[in-house]
Amino acid sequence: MNTSAGYPVGQVAAFAGVTVRTLHHYDEIGLLSPSARSHAGHRRYSDADLDRLQQILFYRELGFPLEQVAALLDDPDADPREHLRRQHELLTARIGKLTEMADAVQRAMEARTMGINLTPEEKFEVFGDYDPDRHAEETRERWGNTDAYEQSQRRAASYTKEDWLRIKAEQEDWGARLVALRESGAPADGEAAMDLAEEHRRFIVDHYYDCTYEIHTGLAEMYLADPRFNAFYESIAPGTARYVHDAIVANARRAGA
Amino acid sequence: MNTSAGYPVGQVAAFAGVTVRTLHHYDEIGLLSPSARSHAGHRRYSDADLDRLQQILFYRELGFPLEQVAALLDDPDADPREHLRRQHELLTARIGKLTEMADAVQRAMEARTMGINLTPEEKFEVFGDYDPDRHAEETRERWGNTDAYEQSQRRAASYTKEDWLRIKAEQEDWGARLVALRESGAPADGEAAMDLAEEHRRFIVDHYYDCTYEIHTGLAEMYLADPRFNAFYESIAPGTARYVHDAIVANARRAGA
DNA sequence: CTCCGGCCTCACGCCACGTGAGGTGCAAGT
């Protein structure tokens, strides 16, 4: 009765979202050899083969070279739960990294809006793929005392454009109104301050990216925590960073409720 | 004074966390040609070059082929905010995909703990890289009526191992105690039910992965929403899925407060 | 009986680099 045992290669490819060639390749290198062949020499994949393929594609997606994938899957003292556990860890780690990158992009965007120049190291903070301590120390040690390094350390990055200046003007106008409001004695969680915070958010949305209230409060935290941004606001007038922070938080709360 | 203009290739490589060869390659293919050369023919990268490199690595990290990266970066009517906006979108999209994968792994782990067999399509739900509708329909249309497909549709996946059976026994013991508790009339948010929920969580932690309270409540939701898991619990006794859900939620609340 | 769709096996091509091999320029130590 059960004349057909196992799935043919095309079907497996369709299931897994890969090409037939890929399956051939995995067979060639011995990573996934179908457990049987039909009379005509056609590959027949069993359910167990499909499971293995699923694992393979998973590790591949996370950037493992196929050779290592084979080593992982053929490890005799690694049972299914070992793999699931590891996969879960890898995924959360990966998500964490991407979230960090997203945060770094946020900071980069903010740096641009405010005209803060980043040092070369800061520019690549996004990619935390090297050991941070060792790298930072070593780099400073190796390059920290050369002329090129010292002299270009805080050089202007020359983002000079046309509408860039227009945006900056807008930004400064907002800053001026902020200072005026604060000097008038208006509270940070008052109507006017919240409106100004909302205007700030809209400003970002219009010119840069889709800044949600959640992201906006994240930025507010950064204005307090990150020395660069903190210094920027404090340079306007002492206490401004805190004031802006509170206004943004209040505004987000208003929008959320 | 300023005799040294620009960073040498080794320094740039160290900053960016790439090899010198990579920078040479980008120069060869015209993706990133340093804006100057020293007297001795050495590459000198300007700050603007570093910015471009940062962008390149960003898009590369997200899987773009270098040719497309060049196209994106050289696009004349794409200003900085365009890129930042796009990068932000790409990142959040990617994070979303990974989160989905993590969820799918959760389900796979749960399926294993309960001995539910997945159909071939279900096994690859993790990788949402094909158009779901078109794919699902088309696959069924093309393969749905072949013998191989029908007959192996719900075949046992033969996970038969030794300690796998032991775990299953543990699991069944837990199930029995759950049913007994519920029949005794104990409330789902009572002490005993919560203890049983906690035991369930510990069980997962010990045998599978680090299941936090947050994840655990996520699983509880799934027990209600996903037909497969729902059916599993309901097959024990009607209302069990809900009972388990409530117990887990109550337990998480207890732990959280 | 032919046609067609899916399968097969070579075998070469491609991208994004890795990895030497062999040579240059400069600065520091002997």
Add this chain to the structure above:
DNA sequence: ACTTGCACCTCACGTGGCGTGAGGCCGGAG
């Protein structure tokens, strides 16, 4: 003055993970 050493240079071939035909086999439908 001379070697040592380091960072840089330019070929140029190798590698991983497939893509992309070329040419042929096989079983069912028209």
